[in-house]
Amino acid sequence: MAQLGFYGSAGIVTGSNFLVEDSRGTKIVVDCGLFQGDFDANKLNAQPFAYKAAEVSAVVLTHAHLDHIGRLPILVKDGFRGKIFATSATLELTQIVLKDAYDVMLSNHEQDGAPLLYDQPDIKRTFDLMQAMPYKTRTEIASGIFASLYDAGHILGSASVLIEADGKKILFSGDIGHAPSTLLPHAQTPELADAIVTEATYGGVDRTLKHDRLTVLHDAVNWIVQNRGVLLIPAFSVERSQELLYLFNHLYNQHKLPKVPIFLDSPLAIEALEVFERHQQLFKKDVQQERQTDTEIFDFKGLFLTPTSAESKEINDTLAPKVIIAGSGMMAGGRIMHHLKRYLSRKDCLLLVIGYQAEGTLGSKIVDGARSVFLMGDEIPIRAKVEVVDAFSGHADNKELIDWIKGVKLSPNGKVFIVHSEPDRALAFNEELELLLPSITVEVAENNKVVEI
Numbered sequence: 391m392a393q394l395g396f397y398g399s400a401g402i403v404t405g406s407n408f409l410v411e412d413s414r415g416t417k418i419v420v421d422c423g424l425f426q427g428d429f430d431a432n433k434l435n436a437q438p439f440a441y442k443a444a445e446v447s448a449v450v451l452t453h454a455h456l457d458h459i460g461r462l463p464i465l466v467k468d469g470f471r472g473k474i475f476a477t478s479a480t481l482e483l484t485q486i487v488l489k490d491a492y493d494v495m496l497s498n499h500e501q502d503g504a505p506l507l508y509d510q511p512d513i514k515r516t517f518d519l520m521q522a523m524p525y526k527t528r529t530e531i532a533s534g535i536f537a538s539l540y541d542a543g544h545i546l547g548s549a550s551v552l553i554e555a556d557g558k559k560i561l562f563s564g565d566i567g568h569a570p571s572t573l574l575p576h577a578q579t580p581e582l583a584d585a586i587v588t589e590a591t592y593g594g595v596d597r598t599l600k601h602d603r604l605t606v607l608h609d610a611v612n613w614i615v616q617n618r619g620v621l622l623i624p625a626f627s628v629e630r631s632q633e634l635l636y637l638f639n640h641l642y643n644q645h646k647l648p649k650v651p652i653f654l655d656s657p658l659a660i661e662a663l664e665v666f667e668r669h670q671q672l673f674k675k676d677v678q679q680e681r682q683t684d685t686e687i688f689d690f691k692g693l694f695l696t697p698t699s700a701e702s703k704e705i706n707d708t709l710a711p712k713v714i715i716a717g718s719g720m721m722a723g724g725r726i727m728h729h730l731k732r733y734l735s736r737k738d739c740l741l742l743v744i745g746y747q748a749e750g751t752l753g754s755k756i757v758d759g760a761r762s763v764f765l766m767g768d769e770i771p772i773r774a775k776v777e778v779v780d781a782f783s784g785h786a787d788n789k790e791l792i793d794w795i796k797g798v799k800l801s802p803n804g805k806v807f808i809v810h811s812e813p814d815r816a817l818a819f820n821e822e823l824e825l826l827l828p829s830i831t832v833e834v835a836e837n838n839k840v841v842e843i
């Protein structure tokens with residue numbers, strides 16, 4: 391009997407962290423994510439782990455989003471000295487994301503006294519423990535405990551993780567991608583499992599995306615050309631920003647991209663772009679084929695990368711029409727704030743909202759129709775055209791999650807645990823799974839609870 395403990399993303403979306411312990415007391419952790427969002431995330435992140443970090447033999451990461459990796463340096467600070475396993479793309483992205491997260495933590499600390507959870511040497515030590523692991527290669531990660539990774543189609547390098555301990559197979563979904571993804575293949579699963587720990591970000595919600603990604607971008611650029619305006623696209627730095635460049639490159643190759651400068655104004659996205667370029671073998675078949683005629687799938691005439699703040703400021707001097715892609719995706723910080731302050735009050739600005747806007751963020755206020763917002767101390771009236779499109783999504787919806795689970799043959803006493811979800815969505819998904827799998831025990835996972843598999 392293996393034991394499975396839930397120490398984050400149970401009853402909420404963020405802070406993914408699970409502990410598996412076998413009958414000999416060997417412990418491994420899957421994901422070590424940061425709590426994020428409106429609730430008291432700072433307090434939760436500062437709480438000690440419920441288990442002894444030094445007793446954990448290994449960590450496996452599903453993917454490089456902060457809510458799956460952000461507490462790793464704290465685990466190392468607390469004494470973890472085992473190996474950190476993930477795909478090489480995930481490990482490279484994790485390094486970039488953690489370095490950026492440290493800078494954000496430092497500036498939050500200076501601005502409003504947010505806690506410093508770890509320091510730079512902890513990050514360095516974290517990097518030293520990393521060990522790459524390919525997809526579909528069963529690997530002994532700790533004495534008698536094995537892990538295998540399956541492409542989750544969510545972001546570059548993302549994986550679902552199958553852990554084998556005491557002869558039991560526990561499958562952790564990680565985040566499952568929405569298909570078809572622009573760049574990545576469909577999510578895959580192992581054939582068999584005794585338990586599944588599944589995300590349910592969009593549990594109970596079926597979404598057929600109405601908009602076509604290329605058409606959305608094409609129309610938006612044409613609008614600012616006609617209005618001699620500015621197109622602002624707040625975008626997540628990993629995957630979404632690179633996806634936008636790929637799509638703009640596609641329009642360029644089809645001679646559909648008007649002559650406008652496009653700025654990628656995000657140091658994190660620019661650094662991540664190098665990882666995408668290094669791991670192109672992970673892209674889906676169509677993209678691989680396209681690379682045979684255009685080797686630079688993220689680059690085109692008119693694209694400008696602006697990593698330094700001096701370069702970023704120079705964007706202001708470029709005459710409209712122009713396109714600016716910048717983070718953060720939820721307009722909760724980052725360089726997009728400066729551009730919003732400058733352009734939101736202008737009628738010739740088009741703000742294209744393509745990502746999920748969590749409640750309480752500036753992005754959600756704008757999407758909900760605020761007439762003005764406070765930006766860096768000033769009230770800015772919103773006269774820009776705000777367009778919200780659903781073409782871009784990194785998460786599987788209800789039907790896709792169910793199809794993913796149906797792809798796995800659960801053992802007769804199989805169990806499914808629902809995590810990574812708002813409570814109402816988790817319950818909706820629970821109801822649906824109970825109908826679908828009447829012989830299987832389905833439950834919404836509870837924080838700090840340990841179950842036997």
Ligand SMILES: [Zn+2]
Pocket residue numbers: 453455544565
């Ligand atoms: Zn994710």
